[in-house]
Amino acid sequence: MEPAVNKPRWDTLPKALRHRASRTGGEIALRVKDRGIWKAYSWKDYCENVRNLCLGMVSLGLGRGDKVSIIGENKPEWFWAELAAQCAGGVAVGIYTDCSAEEVKYFLENSDSSFVVAHDQEQVDKLLSIKDQLPLLEKIIHWDIKGLWGYDRPDLLSMREVMEIGRRFGEENPRLFDEMIDRGSADDIALLCYSSGTTGLPKGAMLSQGWLVEGVWEWSNVDGWCKQGIEYLSFIPPAWAAEQALGIAGGLVAGLTVNFPEEPETVQENLREIGPSVLFYGARLWENVNSTVQARIIDSTPLRRFLYHRSLAIGLRIAEKKIAHRPLGLWWRCLGWMAHQAVFRALRDRLGLSRAEVVYSAGGALSPDIVRFFLALGIEIKLFYGSTEMGVVSIPRPGEIHPETSGRPMPWAEVAISEEGEILVKSRFMYSGYYKNPKATAEKLKDGFYTSGDFGHITEDGQLIVIDRMEDLRMLAGGRKFSPQYTEVRLRFSPYIKDAIVVGGEQRDIVTALINIDLENVGRFAEAHHIPYTTFADLSQRPAVIDLITQEIRKINRTLPEHARIRLFVNLHKEFDADEAELTRTRKLRRTFVEERYRYLIDALYGNRQQIEVEAPITYRDGRKGVIKTSIRVNKVE
Amino acid sequence: MGAENVLEIGGLRLSFGGLKVLSGVDLHVGAREILAVIGPNGAGKSSLLNCINGFYRPQEGTIHFKGEPIHRRKPHFVAKLGISRTFQNIELYTGLTVLENLMAARHIHMKRGAFAGALFFGPALNEEIRHREVVEDIIDFLEMESVRHKIVGMLPYGVRKRVELGRALAMDPTLLLLDEPMAGMNVEEKEDMARFILDVSELRGIPMIIVEHDMEVILDVASRCVVLDFGVKIAEGRLDDLVRDPNVVRAYLGEE
Numbered sequence A: 001m002e003p004a005v006n007k008p009r010w011d012t013l014p015k016a017l018r019h020r021a022s023r024t025g026g027e028i029a030l031r032v033k034d035r036g037i038w039k040a041y042s043w044k045d046y047c048e049n050v051r052n053l054c055l056g057m058v059s060l061g062l063g064r065g066d067k068v069s070i071i072g073e074n075k076p077e078w079f080w081a082e083l084a085a086q087c088a089g090g091v092a093v094g095i096y097t098d099c100s101a102e103e104v105k106y107f108l109e110n111s112d113s114s115f116v117v118a119h120d121q122e123q124v125d126k127l128l129s130i131k132d133q134l135p136l137l138e139k140i141i142h143w144d145i146k147g148l149w150g151y152d153r154p155d156l157l158s159m160r161e162v163m164e165i166g167r168r169f170g171e172e173n174p175r176l177f178d179e180m181i182d183r184g185s186a187d188d189i190a191l192l193c194y195s196s197g198t199t200g201l202p203k204g205a206m207l208s209q210g211w212l213v214e215g216v217w218e219w220s221n222v223d224g225w226c227k228q229g230i231e232y233l234s235f236i237p238p239a240w241a242a243e244q245a246l247g248i249a250g251g252l253v254a255g256l257t258v259n260f261p262e263e264p265e266t267v268q269e270n271l272r273e274i275g276p277s278v279l280f281y282g283a284r285l286w287e288n289v290n291s292t293v294q295a296r297i298i299d300s301t302p303l304r305r306f307l308y309h310r311s312l313a314i315g316l317r318i319a320e321k322k323i324a325h326r327p328l329g330l331w332w333r334c335l336g337w338m339a340h341q342a343v344f345r346a347l348r349d350r351l352g353l354s355r356a357e358v359v360y361s362a363g364g365a366l367s368p369d370i371v372r373f374f375l376a377l378g379i380e381i382k383l384f385y386g387s388t389e390m391g392v393v394s395i396p397r398p399g400e401i402h403p404e405t406s407g408r409p410m411p412w413a414e415v416a417i418s419e420e421g422e423i424l425v426k427s428r429f430m431y432s433g434y435y436k437n438p439k440a441t442a443e444k445l446k447d448g449f450y451t452s453g454d455f456g457h458i459t460e461d462g463q464l465i466v467i468d469r470m471e472d473l474r475m476l477a478g479g480r481k482f483s484p485q486y487t488e489v490r491l492r493f494s495p496y497i498k499d500a501i502v503v504g505g506e507q508r509d510i511v512t513a514l515i516n517i518d519l520e521n522v523g524r525f526a527e528a529h530h531i532p533y534t535t536f537a538d539l540s541q542r543p544a545v546i547d548l549i550t551q552e553i554r555k556i557n558r559t560l561p562e563h564a565r566i567r568l569f570v571n572l573h574k575e576f577d578a579d580e581a582e583l584t585r586t587r588k589l590r591r592t593f594v595e596e597r598y599r600y601l602i603d604a605l606y607g608n609r610q611q612i613e614v615e616a617p618i619t620y621r622d623g624r625k626g627v628i629k630t631s632i633r634v635n636k637v638e
Numbered sequence B: 001m002g003a004e005n006v007l008e009i010g011g012l013r014l015s016f017g018g019l020k021v022l023s024g025v026d027l028h029v030g031a032r033e034i035l036a037v038i039g040p041n042g043a044g045k046s047s048l049l050n051c052i053n054g055f056y057r058p059q060e061g062t063i064h065f066k067g068e069p070i071h072r073r074k075p076h077f078v079a080k081l082g083i084s085r086t087f088q089n090i091e092l093y094t095g096l097t098v099l100e101n102l103m104a105a106r107h108i109h110m111k112r113g114a115f116a117g118a119l120f121f122g123p124a125l126n127e128e129i130r131h132r133e134v135v136e137d138i139i140d141f142l143e144m145e146s147v148r149h150k151i152v153g154m155l156p157y158g159v160r161k162r163v164e165l166g167r168a169l170a171m172d173p174t175l176l177l178l179d180e181p182m183a184g185m186n187v188e189e190k191e192d193m194a195r196f197i198l199d200v201s202e203l204r205g206i207p208m209i210i211v212e213h214d215m216e217v218i219l220d221v222a223s224r225c226v227v228l229d230f231g232v233k234i235a236e237g238r239l240d241d242l243v244r245d246p247n248v249v250r251a252y253l254g255e256e
Helices: A013-023 A043-059 A076-087 A101-111 A121-133 A159-172 A176-182 A209-223 A241-254 A264-274 A283-299 A302-323 A330-350 A368-376 A438-443 A484-492 A519-528 A536-540 A543-557 A591-597 A599-606 B045-052 B075-081 B098-109 B114-119 B123-141 B157-170 B187-204 B215-221 B246-253
Strands: A028-034 A037-042 A067-071 A091-095 A113-118 A139-142 A156-158 A189-194 A204-208 A231-233 A257-260 A278-282 A358-362 A381-383 A385-387 A391-394 A413-417 A422-427 A449-458 A464-469 A497-503 A511-517 A566-571 A611-619 A625-633 B005-016 B019-030 B034-038 B060-065 B083-086 B175-179 B208-211 B224-229 B232-237
Touching: A013 A043, A013 A076, A013 A176, A013 A209, A013 A241, A028 A043, A028 A076, A028 A264, A037 A043, A043 A076, A043 A159, A043 A176, A067 A076, A067 A101, A076 A091, A076 A113, A076 A159, A076 A176, A076 A241, A091 A101, A101 A113, A101 A121, A113 A121, A121 A139, A139 A159, A156 A159, A159 A176, A189 A209, A189 A241, A204 A209, A204 A241, A209 A241, A209 A391, A231 A241, A231 A264, A231 A278, A241 A257, A241 A278, A278 A283, A283 A302, A283 A358, A283 A368, A283 A484, A283 A519, A302 A330, A302 A368, A368 A381, A391 A413, A391 A422, A413 A449, A464 A484, A484 A497, A484 A511, A484 A543, A497 A591, A511 A536, A511 A543, A511 A599, A519 A536, A519 A543, A536 A625, A543 A566, A566 A599, A566 A625, A591 A599, A599 A611, B005 B045, B019 B034, B019 B045, B019 B060, B019 B232, B034 B045, B034 B215, B045 B175, B045 B208, B075 B083, B083 B157, B098 B123, B098 B157, B123 B157, B123 B187, B157 B175, B157 B187, B187 B208, B187 B215, B224 B246, B232 B246
Parallel strands: A028 A257, A067 A091, A067 A113, A091 A189, A113 A139, A139 A156, A231 A257, A278 A358, A358 A381, A511 A566, B034 B208, B034 B224, B083 B175, B175 B208
Antiparallel strands: A028 A037, A189 A204, A385 A391, A413 A422, A422 A449, A449 A464, A497 A511, A611 A625, B005 B019, B005 B060, B224 B232
16 A cells, blocks of 8 residues: 555645745746747746736636636646636636637537637637627637737737736735635636547536645655656646646646747657656657657668667567566666667657656557557656546556556545446546536446446456447457457557558458558658659558558557457548547547448448549638548458 | 838839830839739739849839939848848748848848957847847747748748748848749648738738739738739739729730
């Protein structure tokens, strides 16, 4: 059993902010890269900005329990807006920046938001286009004036203006801010987090101050990042509960120094500059990092390739020993040191992982090969299991590495497995139900346990293995079950495959796959082999590319049970896209939707066809529609 | 013509030997105005810009910039007056980074000599910091943060066009000449560029002359249009009116 952890000194985030500002006010809380320079905000600055923004919104009519929606990239202003709302007893609602106006409208309507804090012109334009349909929405506050100079409306204010209003309001009411913070308690709802919704409309999960403060406090203590001055780079969307826990609460409760990238496009560069110690990547991002490395190595000089492959072989052997908990002899230690000096040190630096200590992967399954790969580099990826609703359920503890498992359940969580194999969770840190939807909340509970909808099991030594979503398990005609996702993550381990959907079913006797080639890496391959191509669709159907993918699938098939092997596949003519609802905003595959959408292709796969003519409607970023016509080859894997 | 005009051109004639490039062109640009110059290939659009910034010397006619005659001036003098331009074929230092290209454009505003610059201490350092701030504003404005330290020669065409606009802006211009800023761009890049041009106009109020073939772009950004054909101004006005002008239709589509 882990030792018991003391309780934190505060029960809400605003109290934590006030405490830090008064005790360690001069230390750096937030850092943001702006105009090419890292600018620091101390705890005092953080608190001051929150105070002014909060009082400004209060004087404009924000009351206790009111909802403040926030839509923007990761920036200090996002955090200020959330804390300002919470200081006033309000609730923050995070919205993803790439949502369409229609989606934004749903979130604002469903959450009854009266204020919106928005990043820039792009978001403001969306909001203004739907403002008339939202009677509850009173004010729109933006923090990046660019392009908005000419907008003159009484309901649109800049954050600076609101802060100035708040500063003056604060002079008239000097004690109001503290009084409002004092009224807060652990049971207050702090946040609405909309589930990414692989099925149906997103539901707003209510998270309490207690969830954020105590939950994160205990988590950070178990994993050893509860100390001031640990660097963290905030780039996963704050609308996601994970960034709420790590970025917002992690900063305030555990004392992480939160860094913000200059732009979404500069994350890689900024990662390298900061070298964060705590990292939380979605599984897809780890896959991307891995395939980038593979592709770069293929492109590299023969000497470098040689060094890389020798070092990686050493790293992988050491990783195997670590996983098996066998001691490393002096010989392997020396080799490991050499591999580190020769390749891994520089590689880790390039990837911004030079100082990575506590590293998580979440939001979908991750191939064990990827876990091993990073372990070879000396980075221990922990398969995080949890969700907005359940909180943190299970993480491998320091020193307990298992590439396939999510470790033992956390001290505050209890995990059971239902007869059907569904993971059931009871935890001290659960959500407080779905907003305005007690029916959906009740449906999720079974005998006091939260039904996760995930399929998994617990090993003999108490490790939790999460396999797939319950609804995503598929049966084959012979009655044998298989997990498409299990195969898909292994497919995505290939640098040449960006996405894949694996298909089977009760009326079908074989497993097939629709593949999305990785344009960048396959493009490089084509260049290196002098294969001319025009578009994505064209490249995907080149015989050499099909051979390449066939080879990759053959490799993966060897690791799969006989019945689950892929027998036929097609290379899709376009990439899966969140704008077309094929992926969720966190880049999870929306399986049912995709299967329905490509039904004609899947039927053709099972109908013994050699070639399929497709005519696919596509939606451009700006909402225009077009059609691609092309023909797709059906390919066999022996 | 009113006194508020930034640029006034009267009876401009330019010929290379027997080839008449411009035959008596008159035009003016008002304060905060975006004037589009359109016309078929070889109509003399780029030559007109070259006359304004002093690359070509017209045989006849006058060009007044804020009341000052500039048609006999050298390009570097015209640049110092605040007329800055971009080129159809992109003229940047391809071996330097984006940042260095923009800093180089600040050169005309740098006052310290080579000696102080080499020592890079005190006033020269302060000056560098001040100029870097201006340049960083432009990088932010044109959303070029992710390419700040990239070598220009390695950048895609659309981005280079954007860097060139940035370079022109770095000179703190009072008149911008844009020679086909959207040529060779895809739809998305064009939309971005159009937005930047409108933002520049809105925020800084810089008057512009823009030479462009893409009518949709012109419809989006320009407040007024001048049509040239074989060196002669054949029409002037709002673009939606011009497309119905029989002279313009003839110039573009030929005689029936």
